[in-house]
Amino acid sequence: GAVVSQHPSWVICKSGTSVKIECRSLDFQATTMFWYRQFPKQSLMLMATSNEGSKATYEQGVEKDKFLINHASLTLSTLTVTSAHPEDSSFYICSARVTLSSYNEQFFGPGTRLTVL
Amino acid sequence: KNQVEQSPQSLIILEGKNCTLQCNYTVSPFSNLRWYKQDTGRGPVSLTIMTFSENTKSNGRYTATLDADTKQSSLHITASQLSDSASYICVVSLTDSWGKLQFGAGTQVVVTP
Numbered sequence: 315g316a317v318v319s320q321h322p323s324w325v326i327c328k329s330g331t332s333v334k335i336e337c338r339s340l341d342f343q344a345t346t347m348f349w350y351r352q353f354p355k356q357s358l359m360l361m362a363t364s365n366e367g368s369k370a371t372y373e374q375g376v377e378k379d380k381f382l383i384n385h386a387s388l389t390l391s392t393l394t395v396t397s398a399h400p401e402d403s404s405f406y407i408c409s410a411r412v413t414l415s416s417y418n419e420q421f422f423g424p425g426t427r428l429t430v431l
Numbered sequence: 432k433n434q435v436e437q438s439p440q441s442l443i444i445l446e447g448k449n450c451t452l453q454c455n456y457t458v459s460p461f462s463n464l465r466w467y468k469q470d471t472g473r474g475p476v477s478l479t480i481m482t483f484s485e486n487t488k489s490n491g492r493y494t495a496t497l498d499a500d501t502k503q504s505s506l507h508i509t510a511s512q513l514s515d516s517a518s519y520i521c522v523v524s525l526t527d528s529w530g531k532l533q534f535g536a537g538t539q540v541v542v543t544p
Contacts, residue, residue, distance in 0.1 A: 318474075348531075357520065357534040358475070407474050411530055416482070417463050418530025422474035 316342050320423035327398055335393045335426045337408030343388035344410035348420065349381075351430055352405040364391045397418050398430045434458045435535035436536070437521050443541045444511055452538045454504040454521030462524040466495050466506045469518045469537065478519075511542045 317340040327333050337347055345366045350358040362383055363371040370383035382394040395402055405427055409420040435456045444450045450468075456464070461494045463482045474528035479488040479495040492509045508515055521535040 320474075329502070355536075355539075357536045358532075359534075363531070405472075409474075413530075417480070417524065419480075420530065420532060422476070423513065424474045425472065427472065 315410055316410070316419075316421040318408065318421045318423040320406075320408060320426050322384050322426060323424060324427040324429075326429045326431065330397055332394055332396045333398055333428060334394075335406055335408075335428075337391045337393070337410070337423055339389045339410040339421075340414060342410070344412065345388060347385060347391040348392045348410040348411070349383060349393050350407045350409070352425075353409060358407060361393075395428065398428070400430045403428055403430045410424070435521055435523055435533050436532060437519075437535040439538060440536070441539040441541070446513055446542050446544050448511055450502070450508050450511060450540065452506045452508075452519050452521075452540070453512065454506070454535055455501050456521070456523050456533075456535075458523040458533050459502070460526050462526045462530070463464060464495075464497055464503075464504050464509070465522045465524065467520045467534075469520055475520055475522075477484070477507050497544055508540070511540075513542050513544065516540060516542045 319338045321336045347364040349361045352358045361376045364383045364385040366385045372378045385391040406426045409422045412419045438453045464480045465480045469475040478493050479487045481497045483499045494507045496502045518537040520537040523533045525531045
């Protein structure tokens, strides 16, 4: 089956630093990847849609200058949290889209736990 | 207001028992409805996916139903196992070209020995 990996699985950083999270599709190519954020006991919230070779599309309320997304290849998308603050602490999950015969499937990564001190 | 609402918010069941989770949605039109299982600290894993024309779909001990007229779906877990302890999320796939997903808040299931 389609496998999506994320790295790192967890990260702790100081307030004001930047953190990069990688999302890779291991056995398939994905022109579209999605980035989600999940706070404790809440559902996944879509942050942005990442398209290979073009600028990401951000959801309303998500600061594009704070959450930098780069989708430089068909198997890799990165999310950089710039000048992280404690309120950015969350569980970040990516997914990769696969177009099947009649619908779009999304395969999710295992998530990255970000803690900002 | 979330367009996908789930109930109950959480439940505790004894190992071996059955349980049913509910999902009401207002998203319309939609491409398909999915149920995901999310273990703590992990990404969601797909259990079932149904188009609006399908009424039921099974995956092992998991059986999902869909009533597109009443905009309701359910997930039935048969003969629960300890490994079934997780959050179960109802997700509606929009008809936009990206295939964006609208997530419910999930039902936290705890299976006890």
